[in-house]
C-alpha cells in the first residue's frame with residue numbers, strides 16, 4: 658500500500674482486515690444465496706428495473722436498485738455530475754450480475770441533472786456534496802478545482818439552506834428507508850479510500866485497489882455527505898477513483914464493485 662498524502666498509514670489493521678474478510682466470506686457461503694454472474698452477452702443491459710426515490714430539479718427520475726433483503730451497503734455514484742466515471746464503473750458492475758441484489762442498494766446517478774449537463778453541481782448551481790444538513794453546513798460559495806492541479810477557484814453554492822435541494826432530500830429519505838450498515842460514496846479523481854472510521858472494509862478496499870487509506874480528503878468539507886454521516890454515526894467510505902478512462906475501470910475497480918454488490922468483499 659502506498660503511503661497516503663496525509664501520512665495516515667495503519668499497518669496493524671491488515672491482519673484484522675484479513676481475518677474479518679475470511680469470517681465474512683465463510684458466513685456468506687453458509688447462509689446467503691450467491692448471485693449468479695451473467696455471461697458477457699448480457700452485460701449490455703441492466704439486470705432488473707430500478708425504482709424511483711425522487712425527482713431532480715429538472716424533473717429527471719432519481720433511481721435506485723433496491724435489495725431484496727436487508728440493506729447492508731448503499732453505493733451511490735455521480736453526486737458530482739462531472740465525475741461520470743463513477744457511473745460507468747458502478748453500472749458495469751451491476752450489469753455483470755443477475756439481479757435483483759440481495760443486500761446491496763445502488764444509485765447510479767445521485768445528481769442526474771449534473772450528469773447529463775456535465776456539471777459538478779445540480780441545475781441550481783448547488784454542489785450537492787455541500788448541501789447536506791450536517792452541523793457544519795455553511796451558507797455561501799464553495800470553490801472547486803477545474804483539474805486536480807489547478808487552484809480551488811471554480812464557484813458553486815451550498816444551497817439556500819441546509820438540505821435545500823430535491824436530490825439531497827431524496828437521498829436522505831432513501832437512507833432513512835434503507836437503513837444501510839455502511840454507505841460507499843463514489844467520487845473522482847483523488848485516488849484514495851477515505852474512511853474516517855479506519856474500518857476493516859476500508860482496509861480491504863485499499864488493499865484491493867492499491868489506493869491509500871486516508872482519514873479525510875485533506876481539506877474541510879462542511880455540509881458534505883460525509884459530515885452528515887459523521888453527525889448520524891453512519892459509517893461512510895468515500896471511494897475516490899483515480900484519473901481513469903472507461904476501459905481502465907474494468908481492470909481494477911469494476912471487480913471490486915462486483916464483490917461489494919455480491920457481499921464477498923464486505
Ligand SMILES: [Zn+2]
Pocket residue numbers: 737740843844845
Ligand atoms: Zn466528487
